[in-house]
Amino acid sequence: MAGYFVENFGCRATQADGAALERQFEERGIVRASTPAQASVVVMNTCTVTAGADQDARAAIRRVQRQNPNARIVVTGCYAQRAPEEIAALPGVSLVVGNSHKHQLAEIVSATAADLAGEPDASVLQQRDAPVFERRDTSVLAQRDPLDFGWRSASSAAIEPASHPRALAPEGLAFVPLTTLTASPGSPIFVSDIFAHTELLAAPVFDAANERTRPNLKVQDGCDNRCSFCVIPYVRGQSRSLEIDRIVRDVNGLVESGYREVVISGINLGRWGRDLAVSPQPSALSKARQQPAPNDQGLTTLIHAILSGTALEKLRISSVEPMDWSDELISLVASSPRIAKHAHVPMQSGSDAVLRRMHRKYRPWHYQEKIEKIRAAMPTAAIGADVMVGFPGETGAEFEATRRMIEDLPFTYLHVFTYSARPGTSAAAMPNQVPVHLARERNRILRELAAEKKLEFMRGFVGKPVEAITLNVVGSDADGDFTEALTDNYLKLRLRGRHKANRWMRAQIDDVVNGALVGREVVLTSGIQRHREEGVA
Secondary structure (H helix, E strand, C coil), X not given: CCCEEEEECCCHHHHHHHHHHHHHHHHCCCCECCCHHXXXXXXXXXXXXXXXXXXXXXXXXXXXXXXXXXXXXXXXXXXXXXXXXXXXXXXXXEEEEEHHHHHHHHHHHHHHHHHHHCCCCHHHHCCCCCECCCCCCHHHHHCCXXXXXXXXXXXXXXXXXXXXXXXXXXXXXXXXXXXXXXXXXXXXXXXXXXXXXCEEECCCECCHHXXXXXXXXXXEECCXXXXXXXXXXXXXXXXXXXXXXXXXXXXXXXXXXXXXXXXXXXXXXXXXCCCHHHCCCCCHXXXXXXXXXXXXXXXXXXXXXXXXXXXXXXXXXXXXXXXXXXXXXXXXXXXXXXXXXXXXXXXXXXCHHHHHHHCCCCCHXXXXXXXXXXXXXXXXXXEXXXXXXXXXXXXXXXXXXXXXXXXXXXXXXXXEEECCCCCCCHHHHCCCCCCHHHHHHHHHHHHHHHHHHHHHHHHCCCCCEEEEEEEXXXXXXXXEEEEEEEECCCCEEEEECCCCCCCEXXXXXXXXXXXXXXXXXXCCCCCCCCCCCCCCC
């Protein structure tokens, strides 16, 4: 196999899965190609949250086939899990591997490649009914790279029936016999029941432009909510959490490599640890550090463990559902200088009737109370939200309730989405689907309102100092060179001059230009050491 290339679509969780897929190929000695056109295997790691996401994936598959007709195109991710037959029928697709078996993708690719060549890979296919991953002694597992790729949750034994072979397996690398992955020999589809899936892919992911500064670590996957518009639980499965000692080891590994900020994320991050609470044998590390009660493994427990068990300078928390912003979590984020002052709280709608049709678990007044508590505790924090317009049956009055709530609350940015019907969801069958042109107009109105609120928030920092981490992007404008940075409270900053990436710096803000703060470094004097020592070379 000459080389591989992984192309990711969609959310942070998908990006994290892509990083884990790359690790799988690298552990098999397969090198990464620079572009899809140069790879012998192109993995399309897809999203299916909207019809547009599906369309983007199909367009990318056609592009790769056109540019590199000899490549084996392997489609995985959420779209592959939802509609495997549809994808398998597309010209150029060699394999479809759902999320249910993404943790074995590189092995499946190698095995099927060997079959096609008529030279089975003995390391993979000695017996088709043998486990792909062997059971391993825990002493061997302890010696593995802590940033490994496929990990079996300790809660699997509690979730799976005792009669299931994996229920008795030790915590560690997961395995599934190759014969269980496909219904018939030679089939290009490797997909099975996602709700029987208990593995969690975990590897740090780095944004291409900022790969030396802000790694993202997925610590939770799946969702137990059933929002009427959302297909994600049906393609990602039940909520499951990475074990606390594994997360602490991962963060320590990143810190030792020189990283100053780490973002923890998940499909439903606020539910982290709820499945681990049923584990009869909590890890020794969690016992030693936190001594949680058997039913007390939550996000605040994880955050305390990261702060106490690592030397990480800044922890950033990604999206957390409104009812998971407990008073304890708000207080913890507000009080620790090592936690970024940033709260992303999905809203979806400001109409009680729409929220009920969406099957959301809070009412508008609950949401408003949470946002006001966050702002009171953190006056300069970034507060963002996801908002959906055009949900089936959304009336003008219901949209106005959303617009008015956004106007009244102290948001600093919004992600505005137009409703997209997803096959199999209850919302897709609801009457009174909103015309596309009307939904798009409502989207425009909210985006303009969000831009006004963001600009007002940013202007409040002119003449004031801020803390920011430098990114791996430099440029120049009419006023000279600048380095892009991100403030503690999630604002883009153009820092005058050229600076090394991955440095926490103090800057004085002079202006707001083109959606970014503009400032200059403040050099600390009076014998005080610079705010942070230089970053990774």
